Amino acid sequence: MPSIYDLKPRFQALLRPLITRLAAWGCTANLVTSLALVVSFMVGTAILCIPQKPAILLLLPFWLFLRMALNAIDGMMARELNMKSTLGAVLNEVGDVLSDLALYLPLAVVHPPSLWPIIFFSFGAVLTEFCGVLTEALGTKRHYEGPMGKSDRAFFVGAVGLVTVFAPACFNLWRVLFGVAAALSLLTCLNRLNRALAELRKS
Numbered sequence: 441m442p443s444i445y446d447l448k449p450r451f452q453a454l455l456r457p458l459i460t461r462l463a464a465w466g467c468t469a470n471l472v473t474s475l476a477l478v479v480s481f482m483v484g485t486a487i488l489c490i491p492q493k494p495a496i497l498l499l500l501p502f503w504l505f506l507r508m509a510l511n512a513i514d515g516m517m518a519r520e521l522n523m524k525s526t527l528g529a530v531l532n533e534v535g536d537v538l539s540d541l542a543l544y545l546p547l548a549v550v551h552p553p554s555l556w557p558i559i560f561f562s563f564g565a566v567l568t569e570f571c572g573v574l575t576e577a578l579g580t581k582r583h584y585e586g587p588m589g590k591s592d593r594a595f596f597v598g599a600v601g602l603v604t605v606f607a608p609a610c611f612n613l614w615r616v617l618f619g620v621a622a623a624l625s626l627l628t629c630l631n632r633l634n635r636a637l638a639e640l641r642k643s
Contacts, residue, residue, distance in 0.1 A: 448591070452512050459517050469517040473531045476510040479503065480539035488546040494608055497550070500543070500601035504594040507539065533573055536590060540565040544597060551611050557618035564625025565593055571629040575636035583632040588624035596621055
């Protein structure tokens with residue numbers, strides 16, 4: 441199924457000139473990964489502390505776009521500048537999951553009627569990343585199929601936050617939107633596992 445992840449090579453090409461400059465300044469892949477995690481918790485805390493102000497949701501599209509850029513940058517630095525490490529792999533996987541939870545769970549406080557759909561969506565995010573890592577444990581490559589992978593979730597939440605700020609009536613759709621997104625997360629898990637199992641059957 442199509443996913444925003446499919447656009448990653450083009451996005452990386454735009455960012456590639458930056459990684460050499462960052463490395464020259466002494467920046468490492470692990471530092472970029474850690475920065476993304478820390479700022480995600482800061483943004484999530486801000487939303488949690490000011491849930492009655494819908495304008496706070498403007499932080500989401502802004503930060504989620506930057507976070508996608510940082511995720512691409514740390515991966516390129518690790519691969520292309522020989523910065524791969526076991527610690528980096530752990531930071532990358534655990535950091536992505538914790539960042540998702542830090543950014544998405546506070547939305548349940550912003551709109552309490554959508555509590556359970558948002559919780560299901562948030563833990564669906566964890567499950568999709570777990571299934572992606574599990575495919576490696578099974579002996580295949582890391583799988584990133586959609587339709588609700590990391591980049592898709594970021595786009596979805598960023599778009600919902602942006603639209604809601606300017607059209608508060610959108611809050612009435614949150615239960616449905618996050619419910620559908622949670623269901624798509626489960627479909628994403630099945631896609632990733634099915635692809636991995638298909639690879640294993642061919643080998």
